[in-house]
Amino acid sequence: MLHSKYPTSSQDTTVDTQHKNEGKKIKGRVVLMKKVVLDVNDLKASILDRVDELLGKAVSLRLISSVNGDPENELKGKVGKPAYLENWVTTIAPLTAGEAAFDVTFDWEKEIGVPGAFVVRNEHHSEFYLKTLTLEDVPGEGRVHFVCNSWVYPADKYKKDRVFFSNKTYLSSDTPKPLQKFREEELVNLRGDDEERGELQEWDRVYDYAYYNDLGNPDKGPEYARPVLGGSIEYPYPRRGKTGRPATKTDPNTESRLKLIQILNVYVPRDERFGPIKMSDLLAYVLKSIPQVLKPEIRDLLVGNKDEFESMEEVLKLYEGGLELPDGILKYISDSTPGEIFKELFRTDGEKFLKFPVPQVIKEDKSAWRTDEEFARELLAGVNPVTIRRLQEFPPSSELDREVYGDQTSQITKEHIEHNLNGLTIDEAIMNNKLFILNHHDAWMPYLRRINTTSTKAYASRTLLFLNNDGTLKPIAIELSLPHPDGDQFGCISKVYTPSSQGVESSIWQFAKGYALVNDSGCHQLFSHWLRAHAVTEPFVIAANRQLSVLHPIHKLLHPHFRGTMNANASARQVLTNAGGVIEEIIFASKFSMEWSSAMYKDWTFPDQALPADLIKRGVAVEDSSASHGVRLLIEDYPYAADGLELWTAIKTWVKDYCSFYYKNDQMVQNDSELQSWWKELRGVGHSDKKEEPWWPKMQTCDELIESCTTIIYIASAHHAAINYGQYSIGGFVPNRPTLSRRFMPEEGTPEYEELRTNPDKAFLKTFAPQLPTLLGMATVEILSRHPTDELYLGQRDTAEWTTDADILQASEDFKKNLEAIEAKIEKMNKDERLKNRFGPAKIPYTLLYPSSEPGLTNKGVPTSINI
Structure with missing residues (x-):
């Protein structure tokens, strides 16, 4: 009888393979980044890690089987013997936030078979960023790759060991049974369901929700108190990430705030934090934004007794050479600031103070921004091209409650605009889709009375535009409205302005466009930008991490689009959207800014x-x-x-x-249970x-x-x-896109009107570009x-x-x-x-x-x- 040299059954094959692989070693390679502070290695951490290695406290990895469950551990995948990263001491990471590769060698264990996950324990004093683990020549599988992209802290910081899965994708129901429990436990860890916790620490991996109760700082004074956004009919809002910080002393419903110097340490789950390069950018942003927290004596040194630019030429000097440093400023800086913290803001190497790049809007033509054509074009191709609408009724009506706000119907008449419709009647222009509107009336009117009690002096606006045959738009009327002086129930008082290119009337028209842009800038920053992008996205991020495993296909699809969002938002709440922050300094809505965005969320x-x-x-x-x-x-x-x-x-x-x-x-x-849980929790x-x-x-x-x-x-x-x-290309030159107004439209017979007639640029800058908010706004949008x-x-x-x-x-x-x-x-x-x-x-x-x-x-x- 002839015998085949090949096994006659799959069982014989398995036995033969196992025998062949006895004593086999599985080679692996780990890519990671050692702990860094910004772009410089933490030398103390590095030294301690080397001591740990010499004492036998190393980084260990254990493979988890995807095919064999452990009957003594709820049939969870068998866990293998530990293997250790090799040559930690001799592998020196570069002096930047670079990667280092380490070899690791596992004994092949037949009880493990094909690994689908691994456990990592960090016995060092400091954390490291684990990027990948790659195994070569795994019996029965070949190459197995694990994408980790996560910070791993010392083991004593965790209640549960860190587990990472291979880069395979599974719906929950399709997960190999030995991995199912690990998958479920990882989501429990991220939710923090089994933890009693107070303030969350940097190594915590907890994704949870909170109201926007961290904007105000009532302990600093009643003028810094702000309403809690979210959780009420009056102030609805998306949820933000929880930090667990204690309440303020003054108000138990308001979360205490971090000091400015702690902004880089605001809690978000560690894997949501910016990388070293992005952190450097954020630090630069803080330094550029220092004017908002400068002591009064520095403000006085910077702007002296004036808060205004004298001419457009003075504004242009910001791009051509910067501002001259006033006498005394360098001595004050050297006497009162540590190290080089103000290097980004104050140059001592011969450069002038606050020199900015030239914004594109004035790079080729310094006067094009004044034209009606550019004003209208930016509504379609500027920084807020998501607001313009087609006009479908004339005159424009209002949706504000008449019992509360009276008659708010537009006062624009056909006499104001019909001569600018290229021979069409208003009805024909509407029918032919030729009329459009930038409508900021209803959104701002309910807040104007309060807003104008601050240093702001603003209007609610409606801007009508006509579509030319060449596809461009031209503004044909701007209506500026204020609440009725006798009360909201009496409606509003309005005045309509139309284009002019002659004399003082052309300056008044330029002012009207300025007030309309102030409205649009507030809408852009608080609604189009902050609410519609940043704020509404954060709950998607939190819910995805709490309910969708990293193995889930939708998690893998969406995860790149959530990168850095929680960190960006948390940082913004510390310096941008908070009481007294940048937004309140540079946006005309001032302390009502975030409250107004809550009103806009009602219609989202x-x-x-x-x-x-x-x-x-x-x-x-x-x-x-x-x-x-x-x-x-x-x-x-x-x-x-x-x-x-x-x-x-x-x-x-x-x-x-x-x-x-x-x-x-x-x-x-x-x-799909995870998908349904995600969507249910999100909503x-x-x-x-x-x-x-x-x-x-x-x-x-x-x-x-x-x-x-x-x-x-x-x-x-x-x-x-x-x-x-x-934002910088269009708004870095503030006259082109003002964000606040400090004076009302000049009325004939007043000194303001005479100044408008004799020196229109100076009058415009006095109204729309006060110096310190302008500088702060320019610095902010440059970084953003x-x-x-x-x-x-x-x-x-x-x-x-x-x-x-x-x-x-x-x-x-x-x-x-x-x-x-x-x-x-x-x-x-x-x-x-x-x-x-x-x-x-x-x-x-x-x-x-x-x-x-x-x-x-x-x-x-x-x-x-x-x-x-």
Whole structure:
């Protein structure tokens, strides 16, 4: 009888393989970053770690089986013997935040088989950032890769050992049974369900919710008290990340605040914190923003007895050479500040104080910003291109409650505008989609009476615009309104201004545009930017980390788009949106700013954040199945909308390809326990003030999942990019985009009117550009508009091996190619002279939705997430 040299059964094969692999070693490589403080190694931590190594306290890893459960431990995957990182002492990390690679060698254990996770214990004194573990030549599997991207603190900081999973993707129900308990326990750890805790510490990994009760500082005085946002009908708001800080002494409902010097240590889960490069940028931001907390004597030295620019030439000097340092300032700095903390702000190397880059809006033409054409173009291609609407009734009406606010109907008449409609009647212009409106009347009117009790003197505005045959817009009337002096119930008093290019009337028209822009700037920062991007996204981040395992496909899809958002928001609450912070200093709504954004949240809906839905709701587009994106723009040359729709379609195609791979039918969506828990918690807790709203997607179908994920990604990437990264280019020259007003419109017969007639620029600057808030605003938007060197742009991942699914990796590559094609299309459109709104009088090409960018102040680039 002939005998085959091959085993005759799978059992014989297994026995033979096990025998063959006895004594086998599995080689692995760990990539990590040792602890750093900003860009410099923590030498003390490094020395202590070396001592730990010499004493036998090392970093150990144990593999967890994905195929064999332990009957003595709830059938959780078998855990292997420890292996240790090799040569920690001799492997010296570079003096920057660089990576170091370490070898690790495991004994192959047949009880482990194919590992699906591993346990890591850090017995050192300091934390390190664990990037990846890669195993080579695992019997029965080959290469196994683990994407970690997490800070690992000393073991005594944790109640449970840290567990990391391989880069495979599983719905909860498909998880290998030996890994299921580990998957569930990891989510419990992130929720902190089994912990009693007070103030959260930097090593805590707890994602939880809190109200916006950290804005005020009543212990500093009653003028610093602010209402709690969230949890009430009066002040609804999205939830933010919990810190656990104790209450203030004055008000038990207000959370105590950190000192400014502690801003870099504000609690967010450690893996949500910025990396070293981003931290450096944040420090630069704090230093640039120091004027808000400068002692009065420094303020006096800087601005002397005046708080105003004398001329446009004085403003332009900020870009051409900076300001002269007043006598005494250098001595005060050297006597009163530690080290080089003010190096970013005060130069002592011969450079003048506060020299800024030249904003693009004045780079080519220093007067183009004054034109009506540029004013109108920026409503379509500026930093707040998401507010303009099509006018569908005349005169514009108000939706404010008549019993409370009286008659707020617009006082603009046909006599004001009909001569500017190119021969059309008002009805014909409306019918032909020729009239548009920038309407900030209803939003600001209920707050104006209180706002104007501060140093602000502002109006509520309506701006009407006509669509020319060449695709450009022209402003044809601006209505400025104030609450009736006898009471809100009597309505408002309004005055209408129309374009003029002659004498004092042209200066008055310039003032009217300024007041309209003040309204729009407040809407931009507090609603379009902060609320619609930053604040509403944070609950998505928290809920995803609490309810979606890192193994879950939707977690893997969305995680890059949540990078840095919690840290950005937490830092903003410390220096930007807090009582007395930057926003209250530079935005006309002053101490009512965040309260006003709460009022805007009352009308926020998640489905309307989808770009096509937003455009249709604003009347600037209509559904059209024959159009390339399913909608047809009524302003064809609308750069934000045109480029945005390109990105929206590319994102949705990617999301559809991705979700369709894991969800074959609606029932799979309905039966996904983690997905359903995420969506339920997001609505019921993260956005609980809106949880009863019927418009929320039910998350019962594949279409709802695809649309929701597309919307989340669009908000975090394209929407935020469009309203953030052009801020310095457009608003770095404050006269072009004023954020506050300190005087009302000059009335004939007054000294203010005479100054307007004889020196219009000085009158304009007195009203719209007080010196210190202007400098603070310029410094702020310069930092916010910059890309760091470690930026990730749409379509990019921080590791190439983020999943093992080849079809998904191919779809990801297709997405990148689509984005490259969009870049080429944007470049081509920006060279098309027929598309006048893409360039304009100021000669600024519209590149804010150009997907990629270099580091720095580039006025382009779509990062994956809201990270500044």
